[in-house]
Amino acid sequence: MNVKDIIIIGGGAAGFFAAINIAERHPHLTVAILERGKEGLQKVKVSGGGRCNVTHAEFVPTELVSNYPRGEKELLGPFHQFMTGDTIDWFEKRGVKLKIEDDGRMFPITDSSQTIIDCFLNEAKNHKVEVFYNESVKKIELSSPDGTRDFDHNFNVETLSGVFYCKKLVIATGSNPKIWKLLEDLGHRISPAVPSLFTFNIKDERIKDIPGVVAQHVQVKVVGSNLYSEGPLLITHVGMSAPAILKLSAYGAIELAERNYKFDIEINFIQQSFEACLEHLKAIKQNIAKKTVFKLTQFDLPKRLWHKLVQASGIDQETRWADLNKQQLENLASQLTQAVFKVDGKSTFKEEFVTAGGVDLKEINFKNFESKLHKNLYFAGEVINVDAVTGGFNFQNAWTGAYLIAKNI
Structure with missing residues (x-):
């Protein structure tokens, strides 16, 4: 019978971080990771273009959560309890130094x-x-159907090769629909x-x-919605x-999905x-008329x-300001501050x-990322309904949840 003290389902960022910290804090416990792939840490491998965007240089909790x-x-x-500075310290103690890039992202x-x-x-x-x-x-089952758990283990985890038994179970499978379905079977809402x-x-x-x-400095809003953002904008193929x-896209994830990713955006390219x-254009017309x-x-x-927006305003290449x-x-002012684009997919x-x-x-x-429905069942990383904007924030959620599980388990 394959019995472990603690099993972590999912060999990704959150799973490994939880397993390592649990085993380090509790060396007397048997800790195992169950990974469905032939190797783990695949998201870590491809993150940040293969550089791994470990976290973000934001050191104030109230500012960090805004992402x-x-x-x-x-x-x-x-x-x-555990955020960016702790992450940096954790890796440095294990020989991995991180650096901060201009946009705040942190890499080894x-x-x-x-x-x-x-x-x-x-x-x-x-x-x-x-x-x-x-x-x-x-399959994930409670060890006893009536939930009394009189056995020396609390969970049965059935895999393709057999059944594993454990006292405490950590789910760190990311966005995995099959695991979400198993958790629904245990009574959790997804x-x-x-x-x-x-x-x-x-x-x-x-x-x-x-x-x-x-x-570099644009304002974008979804027409007919309160969704709004600002920052650099890149034109792609x-x-x-x-x-x-x-x-x-992050803050509008649910609303934009409901619109089937077909909607209009209004862009202010100059934040005026x-x-x-x-008025600015009229002044230019006076000052550099020729x-x-x-x-x-x-x-x-x-x-x-600029050339594209001028052309879209009905102004040809030879037209002088005068x-x-x-x-x-008015057309040019509108293109600069109220340009509407039709989004058709993602x-x-x-x-x-x-x-x-x-x-x-x-x-x-x-406080410990434990299920309120089932004692000794924990969640770390993107398996829970948490997500972030790009820049290392999703990993920071994984590190924090996994660490607090290890600390409190």
């Missing part, structure tokens, strides 16, 4: 996710964590999963043939990306009102984007497979 569309309120307490100084993977595998080995690969879980980090597919003459162009879009922009509109880029916009009529000035953001959805947050005790 979580779902989980902001619930994670505040946990972040007071080696710029290789393999550094993190090697750290986890070595720590797991050192602390005698058993890792079972190719163990896809088919918030439906929808994509949470994605780029917008847009076909429009104003962005055609200018992929790679970045407008298929539409738009970068933080301004990704934040919108229409009226202020129009210059051509097309050639003289304004508002620190990328030249290629020759602009009232309608053309694309995955690089390798970031992030979803909203998971175990209902009301059914989790966030």
Whole structure:
């Protein structure tokens, strides 16, 4: 009979972090990871373009939680116990130094996710964590049907190869519909999963043939909604990306899914009102009357984007500022501050497979990430209904939950 003190289902970031910390704190316990793949830590491997975006340089809990569309309120307490500084310290004590990039993202100084993977595998080995690969879980049962649990174990975990028994069970399977179904069978409510980090597919003459162009300071809102974000915007081969879009996709995950990813966005490329922009354009018309509109880029916009917006305003390449009529000035002000684009679908953001959805947050005790329904059942990482914007925040949720489980188990 394969009996362990603690079993962790899921050999990803949260699973390994939980197993290592549990085994380190409680060396007398037998700890095992069940991973359905032939190797674990696959999301760690591809994160950050293969560099592993470990966390984000945000050191104030109230500021850190603002990056979580779902989980902001619930994670505040946990972040007071284990957050960014603790993560940095944890890795440095194990020989992995992290660096901060200009945008706040943090990576190992080696710029290789393999550094993190090697750290986890070595720590797991050192602390005698058993890792079972190719163990896809088919069923999770309470050991006794009436829930009294008179046995020396509390859970039966059935896999393709047999049954494992354990006293305490940690679920760290990420966004796994099969595991969510098993948890539903145990009585847990599961918030439906929808994509949470994605780029917008847009076909429009104003962005055609200018992929790679970045407008640094834009405001974006979804027409007919309260959804709004600001930041850099990247024009891609298929539409738009970068933080301004990704934040919108995260905070609007559920609403945009309901719209079947077909909606309009309004973009203010210069963060000025229409009226202020129009007055600015009128002043330019007076001051540089003989210059051509097309050639003289304004508002620190990328030249290629300026050209597109000028053309969309009905202004040809030879028109001088002095020759602009009232309608053309208003058209240009509108393109700069109220440009509407039709979104028709989404694309995955690089390798970031992030979803909203998971175990209902009301059914989790966030002091120790234990189920409120079943004693000795714990959750870590994206298996719960927590997700974040891009930048290392999803990993930080995984580290925090896993650590607090280890501390309190």
